[in-house]
Amino acid sequence: xxxxxxxxxxxxxxxxxxxxxxxxxxxxxxxxxxxxxxxxxxxxxxxxxxxxxxxxxxxxxxxxxxxxxxxxxxxxxxxxxxxxxxxxxxxxxxxxxxxxxxxxxxxxxxxxxxxxxxxxxxxxxxxxxxxxxxxxxxxxxxxxxxxxxxxxxxxxxxxxxxxxxxxxxxxxxxxxxxxxxxxxxxxxxxxxxxxxxxxxxxxxxxxxxxxxxxxxxxxxxxxxxxxxxxxxxxxxxxxxxxxxxxxxxxxxxxxxxxxxxxxxxxxxxxxxxxxxxxxxxxxxxxxxxxxxxxxxxxxxxxxxxxxxxxxxxxxxxxxx
Amino acid sequence: xxxxxxxxxxxxxxxxxxxxxxxxxxxxxxxxxxxxxxxxxxxxxxxxxxxxxxxxxxxxxxxxxxxxxxxxxxxxxxxxxxxxxxxxxxxxxxxxxxxxxxxxxxxxxxxxxxxxxxxxxxxxxxxxxxxxxxxxxxxxxxxxxxxxxxxxxxxxxxxxxxxxxxxxxxxxxxxxxxxxxxxxxxxxxxxxxxxxxxxxxxxxxxxxxxxxxxxxxxxxxxxxxxxxxxxxxxxxxxxxxxxxxxxxxxxxxxxxxxxxxxxxxxxxxxxxxxxxxxxxxxxxxxxxxxxxxxxxxxxxxxxxxxxxxxxxxxxxxxxx
Numbered sequence: 001x002x003x004x005x006x007x008x009x010x011x012x013x014x015x016x017x018x019x020x021x022x023x024x025x026x027x028x029x030x031x032x033x034x035x036x037x038x039x040x041x042x043x044x045x046x047x048x049x050x051x052x053x054x055x056x057x058x059x060x061x062x063x064x065x066x067x068x069x070x071x072x073x074x075x076x077x078x079x080x081x082x083x084x085x086x087x088x089x090x091x092x093x094x095x096x097x098x099x100x101x102x103x104x105x106x107x108x109x110x111x112x113x114x115x116x117x118x119x120x121x122x123x124x125x126x127x128x129x130x131x132x133x134x135x136x137x138x139x140x141x142x143x144x145x146x147x148x149x150x151x152x153x154x155x156x157x158x159x160x161x162x163x164x165x166x167x168x169x170x171x172x173x174x175x176x177x178x179x180x181x182x183x184x185x186x187x188x189x190x191x192x193x194x195x196x197x198x199x200x201x202x203x204x205x206x207x208x209x210x211x212x213x214x215x216x217x218x219x220x221x222x223x224x225x226x227x228x229x230x231x232x233x234x235x236x237x238x239x240x241x242x243x244x245x246x247x248x249x250x251x252x253x254x255x256x257x258x259x260x261x262x263x264x265x266x267x268x269x270x271x272x273x274x275x276x277x278x279x280x281x282x283x284x285x286x287x288x289x290x291x292x293x294x295x296x297x298x299x300x301x302x303x304x305x306x307x308x309x310x311x312x313x314x315x316x317x318x319x320x
Numbered sequence: 321x322x323x324x325x326x327x328x329x330x331x332x333x334x335x336x337x338x339x340x341x342x343x344x345x346x347x348x349x350x351x352x353x354x355x356x357x358x359x360x361x362x363x364x365x366x367x368x369x370x371x372x373x374x375x376x377x378x379x380x381x382x383x384x385x386x387x388x389x390x391x392x393x394x395x396x397x398x399x400x401x402x403x404x405x406x407x408x409x410x411x412x413x414x415x416x417x418x419x420x421x422x423x424x425x426x427x428x429x430x431x432x433x434x435x436x437x438x439x440x441x442x443x444x445x446x447x448x449x450x451x452x453x454x455x456x457x458x459x460x461x462x463x464x465x466x467x468x469x470x471x472x473x474x475x476x477x478x479x480x481x482x483x484x485x486x487x488x489x490x491x492x493x494x495x496x497x498x499x500x501x502x503x504x505x506x507x508x509x510x511x512x513x514x515x516x517x518x519x520x521x522x523x524x525x526x527x528x529x530x531x532x533x534x535x536x537x538x539x540x541x542x543x544x545x546x547x548x549x550x551x552x553x554x555x556x557x558x559x560x561x562x563x564x565x566x567x568x569x570x571x572x573x574x575x576x577x578x579x580x581x582x583x584x585x586x587x588x589x590x591x592x593x594x595x596x597x598x599x600x601x602x603x604x605x606x607x608x609x610x611x612x613x614x615x616x617x618x619x620x621x622x623x624x625x626x627x628x629x630x631x632x633x634x635x636x637x638x639x640x
């Protein structure tokens with residue numbers, strides 16, 4: 001259903017902003033350039049190792065703004081609460097949102113609360129919309145991606161999705177797998193402030209690394225070549241994926257992104273990322289090719305080449 | 321629960337923007353002054369005489385921006401869909417949003433869709449957040465209200481709430497009562513463009529006219545005197561209210577607002593409103609007094625004075 005709807009709704013609301021297929025819209029208003037984005041959060045369960053729906057709702061929107069190259073400044077918060085929700089649960093989520101906002105340096109400036117009857121919601125749904133300021137002239141967008149661009153990843157993939165699934169399925173591992181939920185704006189702004197020629201940014205949420213790469217390859221009409229051996233996946237995450245029958249490249253993350261940068265800036269960008277706590281394990285995972293257009297080629301662990309497909313079917317529902 | 325939560329959540333997210341108790345936040349960004357607001361829409365049923373959830377979600381946010389004295393420009397749209405929702409229903413709502421956006425002159429620039437399992441939602445919930453540009457220096461806010469200000473209302477009250485209740489309760493009246501759902505920005509901007517000294521604007525949604533007046537009286541620490549005989553209520557709405565045991569002054573509207581204007585501009589403001597299709601029945605309903613602070617006094621139909629209280633308990637749940 002998710003896929004069907006996205007295919008239908010996109011064209012229905014067709015306009016130049018949505019055609020960008022970006023994480024948010026870049027708009028101009030009375031001389032200011034700003035980014036605007038929204039997401040609803042329906043994650044189940046509300047609390048999971050490494051985070052909760054409140055932290056996710058702040059960081060998710062902060063990260064979408066960051067992926068537009070914007071400095072996240074203002075967030076709206078709209079809660080849809082199911083009647084009968086324990087007040088203690090609501091408090092935990094509200095406190096978590098406040099902490100996440102303080103950490104990310106954004107202000108929660110406007111809000112709304114609706115209550116629906118019992119059985120017509122599921123505890124708490126949260127929508128956040130965000131406004132960020134854009135202080136540079138770079139056009140950070142899938143359409144700016146060019147053959148030769150290098151693709152950097154800021155750390156290991158698959159943790160958020162596996163943290164959620166482990167709770168849902170009642171799995172326990174030797175060490176608890178925690179979500180990577182984190183605000184990425186600081187790291188992204190460092191790249192821009194240092195003058196790195198960034199062509200495109202994308203966080204690896206629903207559909208994971210694979211979907212992000214495929215979407216960009218299709219929108220930019222370029223080929224993408226990735227080396228699987230360079231993509232960090234923690235051993236416990238790899239093990240959990242094998243048990244659950246999942247591929248970590250398709251699993252959602254909440255603190256990971258890829259940056260497409262000009263080839264001459266690759267090495268410097270990598271150093272900047274690695275010097276940040278959220279990019280310690282950053283690595284160069286691949287490059288952009290002229291063709292085949294819209295295709296992501298993966299050099300696998302055993303050195304064979306295969307096409308990395310778009311995710312067919314929602315691998316993990318209600319992951320964010 | 322609604323009331324409890326609003327009392328708790330407001331202080332939890334305390335900051336100067338929320339302290340304004342406005343329909344949206346007025347923020348400054350890279351030299352531009354803009355308004356930012358959000359609302360989730362959970363109205364039940366999704367379709368009702370005079371509108372539907374899609375039209376409501378666009379006009380509601382357009383109106384909140386207008387109440388900040390802003391020109392509504394950009395909207396985000398986030399849908400939470402319950403699995404099993406008929407596609408035809410989704411289409412009707414999407415088309416309705418597009419039409420309402422075109423009518424109000426706003427662009428839907430960014431969006432999100434989430435699907436929740438059957439029984440964990442209720443058809444469609446919609447969140448819209450909006451950005452508007454502010455092109456004047458007036459501080460339109462409850463805190464700008466002064467003794468002597470005149471209070472204007474743009475038309476009859478009570479229709480939206482009664483339209484919803486009639487469908488829910490299966491009531492039928494001689495003539496169908498239709499929601500007053502409409503975009504108010506055009507009319508508000510005309511007042512501002514004509515140089516009317518507008519001190520405060522408020523749309524009469526949840527809690528109706530009475531709640532709007534009480535909130536402003538409390539925030540501005542002023543008294544408000546209203547003449548009930550001047551407040552237009554359609555006869556069929558009055559009749560329906562009597563059947564349902566409701567007071568039309570507490571019933572939600574979606575195309576009505578009050579304007580607090582400087583006394584010298586009252587007559588001219590009224591003429592401007594009456595010359596607009598959405599203000600044909602506009603009238604002067606009262607004035608602001610120095611005291612008693614925080615109290616709304618109503619001169620009733622029979623000429624007696626009584627205090628018009630804040631709504632205690634949600635009169636009509638899921639009305640928007």
